[in-house]
Amino acid sequence: DGGITQSPKYLFRKEGQNVTLSCEQNLNHDAMYWYRQDPGQGLRLIYYSQIVNDFQKGDIAEGYSVSREKKESFPLTVTSAQKNPTAFYLCASSIRQGHTGELFFGEGSRLTVL
């Protein structure tokens, strides 16, 4: 079945460590996104990519990095520079020139910094 796969589902990290969250899609979508979700704050955009080898910062990019070497993959690295990385991270994709532009999401990765 087509969809978005995020891994790992749960991740624990010690302070000062970088961690990479995986996001893979087989929907043949051009655009991919990373969102952060905190309780009571809704979804906030971290990074997005419209095409391979190109990506743009979202509203809260500081302390995060991404790459888009393949159309199917958009990994997110949470660096030690991110002050408060404990959160739920959602990856999404969309057809670049879709009629409505609805997003398709993965099941998320929950990161806890110990």
Next chain:
Amino acid sequence: AQKITQTQPGMFVQEKEAVTLDCTYDTSDQSYGLFWYKQPSSGEMIFLIYQGSYDEQNATEGRYSLNFQKARKSANLVISASQLGDSAMYFCAMRDFLNAGNNRKLIWGLGTSLAVNP
């Protein structure tokens, strides 16, 4: 500034009854789209329904309908014949068509938690 407001942090509904989840939005743009997503406890966000600002009829998708009142800037989600599996968080979101093809301008509300009682 563009904004989405969901005033109901939590809602309860009896199984098989209908429920309305409120969403108001603020934008100065004439061309925009409104979305509703469902987030069950598993965490995945599931697209439910879409309404374009120029659509004359309210959108419907199965048991979901969107009560779109443009003058009031409201886009309420109506779920008919509630089922236990409808228990989840529900998010309203808005897309600015000036960035069509670029969902960077997807503005999200804070969500409403719906509990369906048997």
